[in-house]
Amino acid sequence: MPTKRKIILLLSPFYLFFTLFFFSAVLKSFVTSLGYYPIVGLKKIGLQYYGSAFHSATFLASCERTFLFALFSTAMACLVGLGLAFLFNGRKNNFTRIFFKIAQLPVMLPHIFIVLALLQLISQTGLIPSLLVHLGIMASINHFPLLVNDPLQIGIILTYLWKEIPFVIVSLVLVLRQMDDRYKIVAVNLGATKWQNFWHISLPLIQPALINAFIINFAFNFGSYEVPYLLGNQQRELLPVYIYDLYVQGDLTQLPLTMSLNLILSLFSILFAGLLLKIGRFLPGGHTGGSK
């Protein structure tokens, strides 16, 4: 067991980097968001920019939309991932072993790769619609449903699922593999049904890993820029795109507002992650959970 001192020393390179670059940047945005931006003559410190953020109907609508969207896409990834992880683990043969290996691939590929692949394949001028037209299955490419930049954000959801289902599978299967099979055998021996086995034994054991995966995916889906920028629908603009647009519009006097929006986004992500962790503690398998 390493001592506390050793842990601190081991973490110090990361910590040094983190404080130097990340923390100082956050600090700078915080100071700017309070209205202190002397280079353009803004020196009045206060919460006025946060106030105007919470009074902006566009911002609030975008916030709500982004939250619900992130929640939905994350929940979907976690549910499907959970199901597949159990399926993999239940039947151990060569096929599932290869499938598991392949499932690790999307975890390694960056989001932008999938975004570009989707644009090339399923946009109306993409490969699949052209192929269908050439084969005579479809009369013209305009008949192909709009799957990128569409009002239901199908393109973004597909990207997230493609990347996050494997992530959930990989993190859960690693836990499932270490699980002591004897718990299950005992439970079955005592007459537990398959469902009881899942609910009372497997789920509590993998719950912390599942919550962690949920938090990581949610934080990404809530704050990601490039995926909604390229695949999203403009009428249903997501928060990161809204903030970045404001940032690059070039009006420097707007920078404090942009920074306050940025901090609201980050703070919300952190608070929501904290809430999820808290909930996780009370669920079966959490530190205080299990007992009633």
Add this chain to the structure above:
Amino acid sequence: MRGGKRLKLLVLLVPLLILGGCAGNSKDSQSANKLPTNYQTALKQAKGQTVTYYGFGGSDTQNRWIDQVVTPMMKKKGITVKRVPMDIDTILNKLTTEKEANKKQGNIDVVWINGENFYNAKKLGLLDGPLNNKMLPNMKRYISASDPDVKRDMATPIDQLEVPYGNAQFVMIGSKKMFNGNYPTSAAKLLDWAKTNPGKLTYVAPPDFTGSAFIRNIIYETVGYQALNDAPATKAGIYKVIKPSLDYLNELKPYLWENGKTYPKTTAQMDKMFADHQIALDFSYNQMYAATQKSTGQFTNDAQTFLFDKGTIGNYNYLAVPKTAPNKAAAIVLINMMLSKKAQSEQLSLKYGAAIPPYSASKMPPEITDKLNDSAKKNNTVPVKTLAKKRIPEVSGKKIPIIEQLWKEHVLNAN
């Protein structure tokens, strides 16, 4: 335990000390050098130096021009060119941060800039000057000081803080087949065509540069340049003036691709839709775009460039020298080199993006005019004279984000 705590505190403090150290050091750094007084001194001082050029990273053709044409020409003068590709917003942020940190010497010598970014850079006092005829012989030779684009950049007085080096003008590119040779050369004709051919037009959504320019061009068509130029740069003021234009765009909306419920996000997407005949009309801010696209096989002879009868928006790209530039002499030589006839006529070739020189119409060398007119015949682009005649200036960079905002509220999200 106490020792552990002390250690923790120490570790916590170290980065902050380093941060403090950074701030302290920069104040003592040597004072920045000054701009040379004339070209001859600049040339002498610049020998053996390295000049760092921060240009728009997204244009392959222009990067190629710098690397294959300008850099070897500079090498002959004994100067090395280092090209750093970066978006102008990022460059400006970098310069702003340097100024905030009170840094006297940075690492950017020459920067590509225009419009609202120039407005900001000037306001923040980031740029050095004066850059003028005395220092730049090629500017004296080819650009007359009375050109409106030498005086103002998107309504911001230039005050010798930047030099034009590339000429851009908004052009429409239509499909011969789909328009049947009858191009919509006005907003009214465009609307009529859309009504009889629904779903065959669209435009890139702002804040994309090209989409934003299309909307401004529609404003020029419907209410005129003067009205927009005279409008105060406030949301209410601009809304009042451009209301007919927003109405026009809303009338057009149901006849657009996907009933105007969604728009392409990038020009690349729109180019592809145009090449596949999904839409009949493409736009570009490069007059020769149809030609360069044809040379790479993206477009065919079906692509015909045309203008609105009332004209289209034109602007210039500029070069500037930051106050914190470490090698100002070499910066001057580089700018002069980029303005030279040799470099500019090389840039006319398709592999370098076929960018039109920023030269004044009266001072344009005949071989360049001939080259351009030749391309007009071969690649269905518009002759230089017509382009110059049908050129309308940009409005203030401050108004552009407001127009984009109004479009979002009243057109994109209108019911």
